[in-house]
Amino acid sequence: MKMGLKINGEFKEFDVDPSTTLLDLLREAGYMSVRRACDTGTCGVCTVLMDGKPVLSCAILALSADGHEITTVEGLKDDEDFQRLLDLFLSEGVDQCGYCNPGFLITAYAMKRELKNPTDEEIKMYLVGNLCRCSGYVGQMRALKKYLGVEE
């Protein structure tokens, strides 16, 4: 079936099987920051923004996204605020294997736009759907609190 998506500001047309998920579509189209792991809507590595809100691309049919606007990490590379978030992830030593990073970054970017002066508890609740199996989330919290302007 024919469909159209605005991905990172650019309108693209696709011809998909009705069973195709948004995750499948994005990866086959070359957006490799969008990753696959649990494929059950749990781990958050496939997170993208749909119309500005974080969603799990593994749990959305590509055809349901038809007409919506998708943003991936690739689409934020020239965004100064996103670059600052990336720098903080590096400087705070968040990275270990790095597999969960794109999902984390997208969710954190959305959180800044949704929550004002969040508490530690609110930050943790917002990120509950982004699993990292290397770290204990300490580095992420350090970076995020700086990014969100929340005092230690």
Added chain:
Amino acid sequence: MVLIDRYVRPKSLEEAYELLTSVKGARIIGGFTFMRLGTVNIPLLIDLQDLGLDFIREGEDFIEIGATVKLGDVERSEVIQKHFDGFLSKTVKYIWSVQLRNIATVGGTVFARFGFSDFITSLLVLNTKVKLYRNGEMLLEDFLESRVSRDILVSLKIEKEERKAKFRFMRNSFYDFSILNVAVSAKVENGRLGGFRIAIGARPGIAKLARKAMEYLEKNGLSPETISKASDLSAEEMEFGTDIRGDAEYRKMICPVLVRRALNDILSESSGGNRS
């Protein structure tokens, strides 16, 4: 794995209903979040997102939530937040993850009658009606016990009233489904509490009202003594089952604890409550 032969986005409820009833095995997509976890071949998947059902509006007597509203929009809605002390928004905030709540829909959750649903349990203690395209309006508790299946949920209508409501759950971890969930509420009229409602969900069957416990509180009012009795009654009148998260015996044991805590929350907030 879910295999879908055909996908459509009807432009009217009439068209959606016609498709649903004319194609054998046709299904309506809610958020797709749970449906996709099954192994099923769907000849026709009907997506309601173009029907304008993504509204939350406040009428004189009801708050109406359209079927395609996302749980995340319920959480963020100012209309929802300002009623029942934000009870429904707060409950939704505990459901799975931000990303999932931005996909899962009100209609997909309620119409599917998911046993694990925290949302349904919470709605049951508010006076909620479901509005169906073919079967019209009915109380949520009646819908949950009915066999209505070939129909389309249009919206939920929640009665606006001064009602205190509390939600409690037991989980193995925060990021999991509830092993058991409990919601309670009481209507506040002239400073007195009445119209008690107690719902128990994730038993693991679909949530239902603990009517004997509700009747007991209606007759005896809310006090530390009656809370204890009502909590025990609620566990006695429910059936509990066993699944991967917990066994029936465990659920039966924690049920009165959660009900007691929730009712105590209401009592402590009610400056003495109804001592009649």
